[in-house]
Amino acid sequence: MSVFKIKNRKEVFAWSLYDFANQPFTTIIVTFIYSAFFVKVIAVNEQEGTFLWTNAIAITAVVVSLLSPILGALADRGGYRKLFLFLSTLICALFSILLYFPTQGEVYYALTCFVIANIAFEMGSVFCNSYLPDLSNSKNIGRISGYAWGLGFVGGLLALFLSLSLFDINNPDEIRKINILVGVWFLLLSIPTFLFVNDKKRKKFNRNHIYSSFLSLKDTFKSISSYSKIYRFLIARLFFNDGLITIFALGGVYAVGTLYFSFEEVMLLGIVLNICAGAGSFLFGYIEDKIGASKVINISLFVLIIATLLAYHSPDTTHPKEWFWVAGVLLGFMVGPNQSCSRSLMARLTPKEKQNEFFGFFALTGKATSFLGPLLFGIITKFHSQQMALWVVVILLLIGLILFNRPDVKQVHIN
Numbered sequence: 001m002s003v004f005k006i007k008n009r010k011e012v013f014a015w016s017l018y019d020f021a022n023q024p025f026t027t028i029i030v031t032f033i034y035s036a037f038f039v040k041v042i043a044v045n046e047q048e049g050t051f052l053w054t055n056a057i058a059i060t061a062v063v064v065s066l067l068s069p070i071l072g073a074l075a076d077r078g079g080y081r082k083l084f085l086f087l088s089t090l091i092c093a094l095f096s097i098l099l100y101f102p103t104q105g106e107v108y109y110a111l112t113c114f115v116i117a118n119i120a121f122e123m124g125s126v127f128c129n130s131y132l133p134d135l136s137n138s139k140n141i142g143r144i145s146g147y148a149w150g151l152g153f154v155g156g157l158l159a160l161f162l163s164l165s166l167f168d169i170n171n172p173d174e175i176r177k178i179n180i181l182v183g184v185w186f187l188l189l190s191i192p193t194f195l196f197v198n199d200k201k202r203k204k205f206n207r208n209h210i211y212s213s214f215l216s217l218k219d220t221f222k223s224i225s226s227y228s229k230i231y232r233f234l235i236a237r238l239f240f241n242d243g244l245i246t247i248f249a250l251g252g253v254y255a256v257g258t259l260y261f262s263f264e265e266v267m268l269l270g271i272v273l274n275i276c277a278g279a280g281s282f283l284f285g286y287i288e289d290k291i292g293a294s295k296v297i298n299i300s301l302f303v304l305i306i307a308t309l310l311a312y313h314s315p316d317t318t319h320p321k322e323w324f325w326v327a328g329v330l331l332g333f334m335v336g337p338n339q340s341c342s343r344s345l346m347a348r349l350t351p352k353e354k355q356n357e358f359f360g361f362f363a364l365t366g367k368a369t370s371f372l373g374p375l376l377f378g379i380i381t382k383f384h385s386q387q388m389a390l391w392v393v394v395i396l397l398l399i400g401l402i403l404f405n406r407p408d409v410k411q412v413h414i415n
Contacts, residue, residue, distance in 0.1 A: 012135050012144055014196035018128050019152030021189035022089075024182045025096060025121050026248060027156030028163065029114070032270035034099065036252035036263065037175050042102060042110050046257045047382055050250070054378030056111045056118070057249045058371030063115075064122040065368040071123065081127050082199045088124035089190050092117045097183035100176045129362065131197060132347045139289070145344035146285015149336045153278035159185055160271045169263045230349045230358065232406070237342060238369050240301055240400025243393045244338065246373035247308070247331060250386075258315055258386045259324050269325070273332035281336030288337075293345040294404075300338035301401040305394060307331045312390040372396075 028034060035053055043049025071084060095117035102110035136144045163181060167174040255261040255269060288296045307330035314323035343362075350358040373396050380389035 008135060011197055012147075014192040015128070015131055015135055016144075016148035016151045018085075018124075018190055018193040019148045020155035021186050021193070022092070022121060022124065022128075023152035023156040024159035024185050025092060025117070027153075027270055027274060028159060028178055028182050029096060029099065030118065031248045032160075032252040032266050033163070033175065033178060033263070034114075035249065036256040036261075036266050037172070038110060038114075039253050040256055040263075041104055041172050041175075043107055044105075050253055050257065050381045050386065051378040052107060052111060053253065054249065054374035054381075056115050057245070057374040059115050060118040060122065061245070061368075061371040061374075063119050064126075065370075067119075067123060068126045071126070081130060082194065082197075085124055085127040086194055088120045088127065089186060090120075092120035092124060093183040093187040095120065095183075096186065097180050099179035103176075104172075126362075128193075129343055129346075132343060133350055133352060134198075136344075136347065141289075141344045141347055143285045143289055145340045145347070146281050146283075146288060146337070149340040149343075150278045150281035150285065153274045153281060153336055155185075155189070157271060157274035157278060160267060160274060164264075164267055164271075169267055175263065230346070233345065233349070233404070234362065236400050236403035236406075238400075239396050239403060240338070241342070242370045242373040243304070243308075243396035243400065244335065245370045246377055246393050246396065247304075247335070249374050250377055251328075251331075254311070254386050254390070255324065259320055261321070265321075269328055272325075273328055276329050276332030277336040280333040281340050284337035285340060288341050288344065293341040293348070296337050296341045297345070297404065298401070300334040300341070301397055301404070303330055303334045304338065305397045305401070307334070308390060308393045308397065312387060312394070315387055 038053055039046050039049030043052060095113045098113045099110065099117070102113065132141065132145060159181065163169075163178045166181070167177055169175060251273075252266050252270070255266050256263075261269065284296050284300075307327045310327035310330070311324055314320045314327060317323050346358070346362045373392055376392045377386075377389040380392065
């Protein structure tokens, strides 16, 4: 059944538009344009810039890992999910716009704005993801999740096209203006989500909600053995998601610093990767409902490892940029399915009454160790090279793949 034929298609489309609205933040600011701009223009040099940027990603990861379970539990108890989603969206959009102002040498001004925006973005994703079990059933959850991820990559693609047409990419002042586009895009295009996605009735706030949130969090830790399938899946995800975060944070940085891409080439790379990512998300959303989320996750991890190895070897070939393009296309095609299937698998396993709280833990495992990959990448780059630092990504993805396929984890592999 197509997502357009389901009864609540209006609500599903409105929810999916949130991915469409927020994806330019990841595509433009985190992965391709602003990260490379920071390393190349704002920072003193590329090695120092890479080190500082990876530290900013690490700070985000630590803060989100601490906040997401608590705020997720509070949202469950008090019905504040939509309110928290709105506040996260507003903060991310405003601080994205503020990234226009830092200029060359204003490193900590830029990093402060980025860290605040990135934390808000990640917290918004926690609350947005928790709506998925409300909007879907076991027969269409893969398609709905894949549809939203695909629509998100379409949003990133359109924002890149718009940036390329409106701004001179070779002019640093023009590149800074793209941050304003990202913030305004996020604010305006997330409006349908707040208008048309239904939420449970919000209770009047009282201090007991905070206290009960901590109790709920404590109870979840105590009873984690009762949710062993979720626990084992999330342990594997600790590692492979850390590898993905490192790719997202440093893809553009690697292209500029190691392969000497121009900003225009990085922009074109981002466009092609978003086309591939959108196509992969849409296609594997249907495939997931046929073969199961676990098989898609396995396929994606295997291809991502091969692609990262290609990116590592590309500088040593006679056609380094061409081989990096091949690696980028493979990465792009599999990133969306991996994230989409992880989200839908989590939704399949999550008890209805624990949606926000468990998706808070989903974010926690996505962030608890996610400082490690970018941090190690930055340290290795500072003392060796970006190329050598890519081994961090390979190792993290490989560990995640191995843990995901342990015999006791295979119990998780449901359709």
